[in-house]
Amino acid sequence: MRNTVKITTAVLAAAGLTFGLAACGSDSGSGSGSKDSASDPLVVAASPTPHAEILNFVKDNLAKKAGLNLEIKEFSDYVTPNTATEDGSVDANYFQNQPYLDDFNSKKGTHIVPVVTVHLEPLGLYSSKLKSADAIKSGATIAIANDAVNEARGLKLLAANGLITLKSGVGNEATPADIAKNPKNLTFKELEAAQLPRSLADVDAAVINGNYAISAGLKPAKDALVLESAKNNPYGNFLAVKKGNEKDPRVLKLKKLLTSAAVKKFIEDKYDGSVIPSF
Structure with missing residues (x-):
């Protein structure tokens, strides 16, 4: 960054x-x-x-x-x-x-x-190419933050929406190496959090922090394919x-x-x- x-x-x-x-x-x-x-x-x-x-x-x-x-x-x-x-x-x-x-x-x-x-x-999953998370195809590239906590948070968002399964007991330092099941064979591109909105043209989707999404003109409540729940967050x-x-x-x-x-x-x-x- x-x-x-x-x-x-x-x-x-x-x-x-x-x-x-x-x-x-x-x-x-x-x-x-x-x-x-x-x-x-x-x-x-x-x-x-x-x-x-x-x-x-x-x-x-x-x-x-x-x-x-x-x-x-x-x-x-x-x-x-x-x-x-x-x-x-x-x-x-x-x-x-x-x-x-x-x-x-x-x-x-x-x-x-x-x-x-x-x-x-x-936190939200965004795409300039896809209209829903269900449209993510096998072999798609997903951009995620490369700092420890935000990377784990992004992976947990994907897991909560059925795109991957994380190993049991994974905490706030999870990385793609901690993925237990990856049914769509997703590829992950790790970037600095501030660069994620700019990556949308080059990847199929990106998990973007709310502040950077808003700064890039995205509206999390409207534009995110999937959005983190506020309950017990x-x-x-x-x-x-x-x-x-x-x-x-x-x-x-x-x-x-x-x-x-x-x-x-x-x-x-x-x-x-x-x-x-x-x-």
């Missing part, structure tokens, strides 16, 4: 101030939140869609009244938001789910913790910080705003079932 960052001039200036403060942080490495006052900007790393859109709604409509100075930095990859939160370059992030974070912390030695779950983006996306910063007054303000009735209505109205509030 390319670390493409969209930063407005205002955000760049605010981020520069935050970076300077973080460099002078305490030896505990708890990040910028433990040092900044409640009036300083809270800099949040986020995926462009829907995370940054939801944060911008909060910034434009709710933050000022709540006394929160909110700045948003957009990243298109799934790595930089966590590493930036860990090193104090940003105060928080909003883009990921618990299985992904658990895997990231374990492999990278980071100390990121969730604050509050905000929404679910159902562990993949809700949350606001996260470095451990020790959970009680930062600015973080607590954002936590309250992100789970407000106004944000719930915004999500329901704007995304029409393609993004689902989790509160």
Whole structure:
């Protein structure tokens, strides 16, 4: 995934101030939140869609009244938001789910913790060539994410819809090697999650994360051949910080705003079932 960052001039200036403060942080490495006052900007790393859109709604409509100075930095990859939160370059992030974070912390030695779950983006199977999952032919090529958690999640979606059968007891690190039955002899093309929408012209179908599907103009609730169920789903996306910063007054303000009735209505109205509030 390319670390493409969209930063407005205002955000760049605010981020520069935050970076300077973080460099002078305490030896505990708890990040910028433990040092900044409640009036300083809270800099949040986020995926462009829907995370940054939801944060911008909060910034434009709710933050000022709540006394929160909110700045948003957009990243298109799934790595930089966590590493930036860990090193104090940003105060928080909003883009990921618990299985992904658990895997990231374990492999990278980071100390990121969730604050509050905000929404679910159902994972979907999409195709520019086929109208239904039943139309997938023997030998078809399916593109899936190449990071551990999203690859397993994609395989579980295919299994839940009868396209493959996974080995018993397979967890959140499943790969195509863990397929027990593949009746249609599907071939899997493993790509970075952000590249999956662009792969649709080259494969028969692709399992795409909700945020990347929406960014590509797809409507999960309408366009997906099969869509992940929201019931008992562990993949809700949350606001996260470095451990020790959970009680930062600015973080607590954002936590309250992100789970407000106004944000719930915004999500329901704007995304029409393609993004689902989790509160």
